[in-house]
Amino acid sequence: MQFPVSRLLLALWLGLMSGVVVAQADPPGDPAAVKLGDDGYWRDKNGDPTYKIEKDGTVDFATFQGFRRFNSTCFVCHGPDGSGSSFAPALADSLKTMDYSTFAGVVVNGRKDFLNGQDKVMPSFGDNKNVTCYLNDIYVYLRARSTGALGRGRPPHHAQKTGQYGDNEDKCMADN
Ligand code: HEC
Numbered sequence: 001m002q003f004p005v006s007r008l009l010l011a012l013w014l015g016l017m018s019g020v021v022v023a024q025a026d027p028p029g030d031p032a033a034v035k036l037g038d039d040g041y042w043r044d045k046n047g048d049p050t051y052k053i054e055k056d057g058t059v060d061f062a063t064f065q066g067f068r069r070f071n072s073t074c075f076v077c078h079g080p081d082g083s084g085s086s087f088a089p090a091l092a093d094s095l096k097t098m099d100y101s102t103f104a105g106v107v108v109n110g111r112k113d114f115l116n117g118q119d120k121v122m123p124s125f126g127d128n129k130n131v132t133c134y135l136n137d138i139y140v141y142l143r144a145r146s147t148g149a150l151g152r153g154r155p156p157h158h159a160q161k162t163g164q165y166g167d168n169e170d171k172c173m174a175d176n
Pocket residue numbers: 070073074075076077078087088089091094103106107111112113114120121122123125131138
């Protein structure tokens with residue numbers, strides 16, 4: 001496990017500048033799915049979104065959706081299947097130590113690596129519903145990649161979309 005030193009320094013620096021004590025982000029913890037939420041997403045024991053993969057390799061619908069969304073929007077910079085590129089980090093590794101709220105914050109707000117003087121920018125996706133309505137999906141997909149529960153490529157089998165999932169999706173896409 002490694003935590004990029006530049007990020008740690010940045011977090012400390014931002015903490016000092018704002019006078020706020022920076023709490024170390026919690027690692028994501030046990031990914032076991034314990035409960036299906038009303039929104040159609042599986043949750044772990046902490047209530048965070050997680051994946052559910054059956055013994056025969058069938059993935060839950062959100063994980064499959066996450067695979068599709070990741071590989072349509074994020075892979076151009078982060079590499080196919082979250083495996084990284086010379087431009088942006090391997091998210092399959094990042095999620096070993098990054099918790100859900102940190103992940104969501106970076107995707108919604110974006111981030112710029114200005115401490116290293118590099119011109120690498122993680123764009124903000126906060127106003128892109130094709131991303132914000134599928135944040136949980138992308139997260140659970142990458143979480144499954146980070147634990148090794150899911151290999152590279154398209155998951156061979158996936159569960160059908162549930163009514164709860166569909167309702168939640170429709171509501172999110174319709175909201176202004
Ligand atoms: C235009 C290129 C680009 C696209 C598209 C992009 N990212 Fe990024 N992303 C980056 C770069 C560059 C960084 C590293 C920024 C830094 O070092 O501060 C990054 C960092 C991140 C991080 C933090 C990783 C870490 O280890 O700290 C997350 C999480 C992330 N991106 C998620 C996503 C997701 C999810 C998508 C798709 C919805 C996406 N990104 C699309 C360029 C991109």
